[in-house]
Amino acid sequence: MIETEMNTIFKICVEKRASDLYIIPDAKGCSVKYRISNQYHNLDTYSERKLMQMNNFLKFKANMILSENRRPQFGAFQWQIGHEQINCRISSVGDFLGRESIVIRFIYSETNMPINRLLPYQFEELAGLCQSSGLILFSGPMGSGKTTTMYQLAEKIQRQRTILTIEDPVEIHNTNFIQLQVNDKANMTYAELLKVGLRHHPDIFIIGEIRDELTADAAIRAAMSGHLILSTVHARNAAGTIKRLENLGVSRSDLKESLQAVSYQRLIETTQGSNGVLFDLLSGQNLKNIFDGTDNQKIPLERWHKNLAECVKNNIITLETASRYQ
Structure with missing residues (x-):
């Protein structure tokens, strides 16, 4: 189920030709937004439980350490949207409460x-x-x-x-x-x-x-x-x-x-x-x-x-x- 949800988010970003996707913790859980040029566009807000599910799924895809949620980590994975394969670079870091934020850079074929x-x-x-x-x-x-x-x-x-x-x-x-x-x-x-x-x-x-x-x-x-x-x-x-x-x-x-x-x-x-x-x-x-x-x-x-x-x-x-x- 989480893969289906992430695929929907990724599809929107790729269709819009977003450069980055942000998953940022907030008081209620997290907000998800994407960036085009210097403009940020909100997608949705999710619960803290959903934040953990999304982060763990993405870290697993990128071969990152799931149990590490404070130190910075970097990884990469590929995502298929229709006939197009997107290279994704992922960066994660935890705040002082141990809540991780994740940023994904989309790398499109020239x-x-x-x-x-x-x-x-x-x-x-x-x-x-x-x-x-x-x-x-x-x-x-x-x-x-x-x-x-x-x-x-x-x-x-x-x-x-x-x-x-x-x-x-x-x-x-x-x-x-x-x-x-x-x-x-x-x-x-x-x-x-x-x-x-x-x-x-x-x-x-x-x-x-x-x-x-x-x-x-x-x-x-x-x-x-x-x-x-x-x-x-x-x-x-x-x-x-x-x-x-x-x-x-x-x-x-x-x-x-x-x-x-x-x-x-x-x-x-x-x-x-x-x-x-x-x-x-x-x-x-x-x-x-x-x-x-x-x-x-x-x-x-x-x-x-x-x-x-x-x-x-x-x-x-x-x-x-x-x-x-x-």
Whole structure:
């Protein structure tokens, strides 16, 4: 019975293309909600007994320790919805009362991820930039579709090229790519896997995240040796990604030589009730101006506002929505 109930919940999440499912304890038992972009949607509330049943069922599916309800645990399992198989990453942790909360990340196959691009020409511009070797960086909030964008760009320009991905964890299964997964306990770090990957002589690298100095250095060296590197960094805007790499020890001269473009993206609600990706691209002369110190700091903000205004003009998003993303 609990499997049937969970299947109903999962089916709703998958049909809505939710990124995460939350099972959170409350005073009466628990609340269940899912997330799309930065919006949370309540599904239902359940008793404390039902909370324990759901948690135990999910932990069993993920091969987690059922008796452990305080320390954090992580696991994974697959769930079939119709003809589609969804990879699920699960995280659990107990509060001071021993009540567990569970969060499940849904990982969809790239081919089953329809992406609505608010200004389609932006993706085509990105694809054009991917024709040359070098480093292209992607930033944006969690759940904004950065990994999906990188995969779809690689698919678009593949043409018999060898593509190797390094992720923690692998988020999108693609049988056309060589996919490596970080395992710090086995010393399979981003930097170490990059060294291994170079021996496979791929044309394109997808690096899940540049998060430390070793990975940043390895990514820059790979980009300067004739590879196309697609990766993400944590930054609040396109221009901020350059500062982030400098904070990780990359010299400005190496960045100027290797960095092809920077893309910042947000997932924004449309007038049709769906979500779409809007990009802020930094390349060519705009990128050169930053390195030369001639860039006006107001220009990136003005460029983003212009993109939002174009979406409003074309009735893609409302003025109210645009104001929330200024």
